[in-house]
Amino acid sequence: MDLALTDEQKVRKQEFYDVCKELEKRKPPNFLGFETIYEDDKCWEYNLHCAKEFAKKGWLALGWPPEYDGKGDMMDRVLFAEARGYYGIPGVDIFGVQMLAPTLLQAASEEIKRKFLPPIARGEVMWCELWSEPNAGSDLASLSTTAIRKGDEYVINGQKTWNTGAHKADWGFGVFKTDPAGRKHHNMTFILLDMKTPGITIRPIPYLDGHAPYCEVYFDDVHVPAKNIVGQEHEGWAVVNLLAGFERSGISEIMTMIRGLEDLVEFCNETKRHGQPLAKDPLIRNRLAELACGLEAARALAYRVADLQNRNEMSLMDASAGKIFFSELGERFAFLATDILGPYGQVKTSRWAPLDGVWERMFHEHFITTVSMGTNEIQRNIIAWYGLGLPRIR
Amino acid sequence: MDLRFTETQEILKKMARDFLTTECPKTLVRKLEQSTEGYSPEVWKKMAELGWMGLIIPEEYGGMGYSFQDLVVLLEEIGRNILPGPLIATITGTFPILQAGTEEQKKTLLPKIAQGELIVTTALLEAEGVFDASGIAVKATPKGNDFIINGTKLFVEMAHIANCILCVTRTKDGTSPEKGITLFIVDSKTPGISWEVMPTIAADKLCEVRFKDVNVPKKNILGKIDEGWPIVEMMLRKGAIAKCAESIGAIETCVEMTVAYSKERVQYERPIGAFQAVQHKLADMWTAMETSRYLVYEVAWVESEGLPCAKEASMAKAYVNEVYKDVSKWAVRLHGAIATSADHDIPLYYRRSKAADIAFGNTDFHREIVAQKIGLV
Numbered sequence: 001m002d003l004a005l006t007d008e009q010k011v012r013k014q015e016f017y018d019v020c021k022e023l024e025k026r027k028p029p030n031f032l033g034f035e036t037i038y039e040d041d042k043c044w045e046y047n048l049h050c051a052k053e054f055a056k057k058g059w060l061a062l063g064w065p066p067e068y069d070g071k072g073d074m075m076d077r078v079l080f081a082e083a084r085g086y087y088g089i090p091g092v093d094i095f096g097v098q099m100l101a102p103t104l105l106q107a108a109s110e111e112i113k114r115k116f117l118p119p120i121a122r123g124e125v126m127w128c129e130l131w132s133e134p135n136a137g138s139d140l141a142s143l144s145t146t147a148i149r150k151g152d153e154y155v156i157n158g159q160k161t162w163n164t165g166a167h168k169a170d171w172g173f174g175v176f177k178t179d180p181a182g183r184k185h186h187n188m189t190f191i192l193l194d195m196k197t198p199g200i201t202i203r204p205i206p207y208l209d210g211h212a213p214y215c216e217v218y219f220d221d222v223h224v225p226a227k228n229i230v231g232q233e234h235e236g237w238a239v240v241n242l243l244a245g246f247e248r249s250g251i252s253e254i255m256t257m258i259r260g261l262e263d264l265v266e267f268c269n270e271t272k273r274h275g276q277p278l279a280k281d282p283l284i285r286n287r288l289a290e291l292a293c294g295l296e297a298a299r300a301l302a303y304r305v306a307d308l309q310n311r312n313e314m315s316l317m318d319a320s321a322g323k324i325f326f327s328e329l330g331e332r333f334a335f336l337a338t339d340i341l342g343p344y345g346q347v348k349t350s351r352w353a354p355l356d357g358v359w360e361r362m363f364h365e366h367f368i369t370t371v372s373m374g375t376n377e378i379q380r381n382i383i384a385w386y387g388l389g390l391p392r393i394r
Numbered sequence: 395m396d397l398r399f400t401e402t403q404e405i406l407k408k409m410a411r412d413f414l415t416t417e418c419p420k421t422l423v424r425k426l427e428q429s430t431e432g433y434s435p436e437v438w439k440k441m442a443e444l445g446w447m448g449l450i451i452p453e454e455y456g457g458m459g460y461s462f463q464d465l466v467v468l469l470e471e472i473g474r475n476i477l478p479g480p481l482i483a484t485i486t487g488t489f490p491i492l493q494a495g496t497e498e499q500k501k502t503l504l505p506k507i508a509q510g511e512l513i514v515t516t517a518l519l520e521a522e523g524v525f526d527a528s529g530i531a532v533k534a535t536p537k538g539n540d541f542i543i544n545g546t547k548l549f550v551e552m553a554h555i556a557n558c559i560l561c562v563t564r565t566k567d568g569t570s571p572e573k574g575i576t577l578f579i580v581d582s583k584t585p586g587i588s589w590e591v592m593p594t595i596a597a598d599k600l601c602e603v604r605f606k607d608v609n610v611p612k613k614n615i616l617g618k619i620d621e622g623w624p625i626v627e628m629m630l631r632k633g634a635i636a637k638c639a640e641s642i643g644a645i646e647t648c649v650e651m652t653v654a655y656s657k658e659r660v661q662y663e664r665p666i667g668a669f670q671a672v673q674h675k676l677a678d679m680w681t682a683m684e685t686s687r688y689l690v691y692e693v694a695w696v697e698s699e700g701l702p703c704a705k706e707a708s709m710a711k712a713y714v715n716e717v718y719k720d721v722s723k724w725a726v727r728l729h730g731a732i733a734t735s736a737d738h739d740i741p742l743y744y745r746r747s748k749a750a751d752i753a754f755g756n757t758d759f760h761r762e763i764v765a766q767k768i769g770l771v
Binding site: 001002003004005075261262265266268269277279280284285286288289290292293294296297298300301303304306307310317318320321324325377379380381383384385387388389390391393 | 395396397398399400403463653656657664665667668670672673674676677678680681684685686688689691692694695696699706709710712713758761762764765768769770771
């Protein structure tokens, strides 16, 4: 066991932190975490600015092979994610950089790689994910939106939903039924498409607080070149599974929470209640300490997942456990922080809101991590079925 | 970064697992719980031959010279199997001797510990049952070349068979509770010492030890007079990590046994592990195990590197305490009535989860340390 960073890694880590710290100073006032980039034009511009800055340094292609202008290794990705998480900096497209690029590197044809990877590395093209449908959520393989092959094209008809940032994205990747008569898991294809293609209608869905980070996307005879696929035709399910395994350490989210805890500790030290700092309240001390312990455990497991990924020994079980753990820690943190803030825990960003109102926002935003990317209940199934070998539901 | 065990650690792990499976079956564990001694001198002797008591003692003092991280690997296996006896008490007692002992004390004590000839325990807690210095009232008063110790210690592990007691005493009433604490190396046969085994949940032979006018020579002071508390803190920190290591092994057994049982126990014409109510609980137990494991490995590494880790050690202890209790509780619950029987192995672990929680500081004690270390005023 060795958790030490090499001297080179220490230098790179410092650079990641320095750059992110600088970018933090340019945050627009409305920027309150990653999801706000999809809700506010200023925040989206800030996202694009950060992407360009990172692209200049080659950091959007960390861990890619040199032949695709990659730089650094998987450990650099982890250290970079830490820094971004700690300072809460966007600019790394979760869909393009974190999900699609590693999938393309493993499963796409040379032509697709050459066409789509460079714009991702340059921070020019932003992506969205087109997976869930109204009647295909956790049971994604029961999807019904079709992409029927006609000559050199697929013609797509149907509806996708819960597509985060689809209204901002340039391109989308999704799975569509290409062989309606085929058997489940062998009847769909992983397709890349331009979101400006005629026939696509994007409708933002208001989240429970009224903002709209995600959308529903309608397809009405949308024509897509048949060459824009990843993996084999009708075998998109394998690509979905491959993609779902990437970037699941959660280290970025965990570092965001660690920073959040630091800010909350400062708040408790400076804020007086009953004539003494909140920090003196034994109950608050105990609850914050409990949370800090959980955060350290989450970080330790994230390193475990990262360590496995670095060696291409991805453990589905550990990745699922990590996702369950850090996302539910986020729920508990939001509940705890809004408790500590008392009546101010309900106030949205305004002159009355402590800590910019970030905790009122977190009180509902935590659902994004527990519900998306496979609900935590699905993650528990993965551990039970694939990890512990318990009988699975058919 | 590489979180895998080294080759040496893999060998140590396998050796420990094979040894404990053969030498310490659950029949022996139960027998020892009922016995007066609480440990098997035969197994102890064989462990000494394997070098376990001297694992972290440098070679120059007759030990193996392994790292703290290696010790964690061994202790995890011990927790997995359960090994009643004074191993952890002795190893924990070795830390202060290694750090604060004089050359003479080291040369006298360490080789004997390494050979299994000297069982050590630490007398820390008293009537108040707190792990901070305010609980230390047992007095040591100078008299000529000796100190005279008077008072009663509680929860002293395996004191009834220990040869050597590290006694934490108050030698001066200082400005703060931490000032005026002195550690003494006390031969347990010294006149004036008496003991009684306390009946405890894990039958782990915690003792009340009474000191009545016990003469201890000045040269048996461990560390500096009146300045012993930092040694206690170090011992609590390392002991806490050691206990965590033992606990993650125990947690692993609870998870493995419960998963296995849920695959074989059939109700409603299917294994109970086919029900999602059971599956999701098992997934949570596994997740808790995995988070605990890597948290403990991380802390063990930091400690091994000699870097400051008071915060991380307390985080680990506070976290693992709760996981062990919870996972072993669910192990009983998912087994159903069968695991409430004394004949079942799971309760051996469940009972020990409470003992592990208390040893070297319970959850609230360590959370308070964490609260301070994260910067709460």
